[in-house]
Amino acid sequence: MSASGSALRPGPLDRRLVAMAKRPRLAYVVALLSCLVQLATQVGIAMALAHAFSQLLASGALGEQTSLLIEVALLFGLSLLAQVVMVRALGQVSRQAMETLNNEVLSQFSNGVEPSRERAGGLAIALTSGLTPLEGYFSKYLPALVQAVLTPLVLLTVVLVLDPLAALLLAIGLAALPLITARVARRANASAAKQWRALYALSARYSELLHGLTTLRLFNATSRAEREVDEATTSYTNATMAALRLAFQSSLAAEFTTGVSVGLTAMVIGFQLMAGTVSAASAFTILLVAAEIYAPLRRTSSEFHNAASGRAAAETLLQLIDQEREAPLHSITFDQTAKTVTMVKAAVGLPGEATTLPLSARLSAGEVLVIVGDSGTGKSTLLGALATSLGAAATLVSQRVDVFSATVAENLVLDGRAVSADELEAACQATGFSAVIEQLSHGQETLIGDGGVSLSAGELRKLALTRALLSKRPIVLLDEPTANLDAASVAHLNAALPVALSQSIVIMTAHGRDTVLAPTFTHDLGGVVGGTVDGVLRGNIGGAE
């Protein structure tokens, strides 16, 4: 997770997040109306109760109470209805927003932005439960924010009409409240980001350990892993507690301010009652609405804190959305019409090392470039860079075969194209994968990968080769295609692959001179990293053959 640059600007309202809800207008209008209805009922209930109180004080007993009961009950019911309507309308908004965020992130991947070094477990959690607190951002924080603006305005006006002095006192408290909570909110954002990072790290670690459980068992290293889980959990707990402490401090401060302000108002009203400048009914009304003036602002603050970790998760995802696709190497080009690949000193940096491997070549259909070199000389890195640059023109069979939790057929044709049975059969025959399929319980429909049947290393290699053949791409990049294969399988490939790939441009790596395809060109990376730096090939640029 890159810490640089913040995708969300600080402030009470994140425009980018709000914009994620695509069709919110109707929902917002409904929510706003419900909010107003709630306000009106609040004032109504307060006035009705205050009237009853003052009557009680004056006469020592309540008069006709049926109408009062009915009135209060009706208002209460109305307020409840408004609340339910608002929750439902905003629930829709929050779901819409989360869906947009999810889709934008995921479409980044299909557009070729790789979650490079992003830890998969953390990201999977970010896209699922990590975002859940963000639901509260839309369904609770945003309405509270609106109420925090509307409610004090309306209620203060009511108080102003009844008693200007009390209104002034309440207004002062109201002005002080955001000053106090905003300071905490700024720190809370940093704290929530820290909390989210801890959860992200915990998820990533947990997921990695889950993948490596067998290794851990083999080395009796499970207690060490338990310790790691414990440590990651502890630091997540500490970060969460730190964030919560801030949130609680913020509400503590808000509660103090409210308490002092309401208390002072009560005192002033008491004196005015004594002096007879205010009626008992007005006094009660003011007291009953006074606390309500602050309630939405306090709720805003607490909901802000509740949603903060979801906001931090969203920030991680937004950074991913902002991330741009890695620029392809301009030194490697594929000419569609001439069907040739041209490389001009394609230089590739190895991870963690500054060494580059310059390589120039021009290849056309049917030609095979074999890159030889010892383990660790950067063959795979070079192929990986070629695959990135050539994009949809090339297909890569890498050393680590990624198999997905799906059927064999789905794993063979990852892009879901319609592939005829003959085509599939031919490709499987060529790689020898058909023999593997025959022995699976449900043939091509057998579930493999995570949660399914696991294949051996050699079987995976054959699957990857079949996948490459079926992709029908003009350039085929093979990283040690015969690793993990037995002699019979290699012999089979020796016979079948040259036929199957006769119309393709093949760039492959091999650590020995024995290759399944007869090389047109060979490029030796040597035994030392960057050893043959000046490896310019036959078939040079400019057609100098």
Next chain:
Amino acid sequence: MTTLANLAQLHSRSSPPRRVLVAATLSTTLGGLAQLMLMASLGYLLAWSAARPTLGVIAGILTLVELLAFFRAPLRYLDRLRSHAVAFAALRSWRLWLFRRLIPLSPGGLGTTKTGDVLATAMSDVDGLGDLYIKVLLPILGSIVPFGLGVALIGWVNVWAAVIVVVVCITGLAFIWTSTSRGAQLMADVASAQGQRAGVLLDALQGAATLTAANGWDRPLKQSAALEQRVKELSRARELQLSLRMSVVAVLSATVMLAALFAVGSPSSHLDPRLFIALLTMTVALSELVGAAATALGGLDGVLASWSRLQTLAGLEPATRSGDLGLQPGPLELQAQSIALAYRGALAPAFCDLSFSLKRGTHTVITGPSGSGKTSVLVGLLGLWPLTSGQVFVNNVDLVDLDHHELRGAVGTHLAQSTLFSGTVRSNLEMTGASEEQMSETLEAVGLRPGHEFLNRVLFEQGRGLSGGEQLRVSVVRALLGGKSAVFIDEPVAQLDETSAGLVMLAISQFAQGRTIVTVSHERLGHVGDSEVRLSSLR
């Protein structure tokens, strides 16, 4: 009362420190009481000041109210902090417990459950359990005394009003209680759909490069979208349920308030009107309290949903059970008598009817074509998966009776599914307990650069950051280190150039001298090894 039984089990397993729990309950109770008293005093003060406007009395009572307000805020602060501390202490033990339950499930014991789903359970479902204390137990426990006091005060004025309050509250809470099982089911369905989505996403993210290159994001994205749609539909149903519940809660609080009005208005009461008003204002707090308790009870379904997901996962049976006989020290000797092994759900066995013996100080090579079950032989010998027939004797003790933990402690292993972990090369080798000199020496022997620089190389998940050949060799080195009695190595040279392959084989025979060595390979390399066990393709 399965719900109660579940809760009791949940609580006894999480066993938060009693002292902390009591302290949290106490501060919640005090917070509730303070709220009641605050409202009552406020009402009394107002009534008083209206009836007898004496400056001194007003000032005194106002000070009292202010004090209560000040008292209440820190109480709430402490109460919230305490309840979260209780929950997090419990969560920590839960996450560890789940991890411990998962360990024996590997490899293959998770059945069709995807890793991402397990991860989602370990993260969000475990987090959901914390609500047992934060949202359910402590709010309910803390509201008992204030509620009792409030009802008693109302009953003092009018017994029938108190009876109404109690009856209505019990009915309402009973309604919420009966709806928890449906709520729990709904939430468990939501969590399960989210878990499956995490499974799809994690699976796709781990092969992101392959998917991007093959234009293959469509399928996982569609699956994710379908699951998201399901989450949406379920959430809508859940929202409807919550709306209904919210209405019940609101009716509850309203009834409490109206009952109090009824009590005050009844002609039988001859109390001081100031006390009436004090009681009346107090009922505002009381109805809030009832509402909060009802909401707390509603939080139960989330906890129950998390618990059911956790139980499902923890209820999976590990494939193998270890015996408890110890292993004699010294070199290992193994005899396998017509052994066979089949994985759960597989039609054909991985291998069958295999007999061989591994003598101390010898190097045995297991060979066979791809898919003939070579790796599975090692899996079976190490007790990672049970044999379906036949017997293995390790130093003349049946493998079934042997403590597998001890057996694996005596064997250095590299399997095809062995992984390196993120960290450094050193952190990956440290689990063998070898010294830095030994690490360097062995790394050099297999043709890797020795010394600090390589040991400090930063690795990403699953060893990314090293080339395939380097990862393999580091894993082999990890198997060789630690002075084990035996060394089992699966395909040590499959991805290596000839020079490196030669070095690795030499290193194995050199470092494993006097120990029992098994290497697995699809072809016998020259004349490596003293004996060969050949598997034929079964599949």
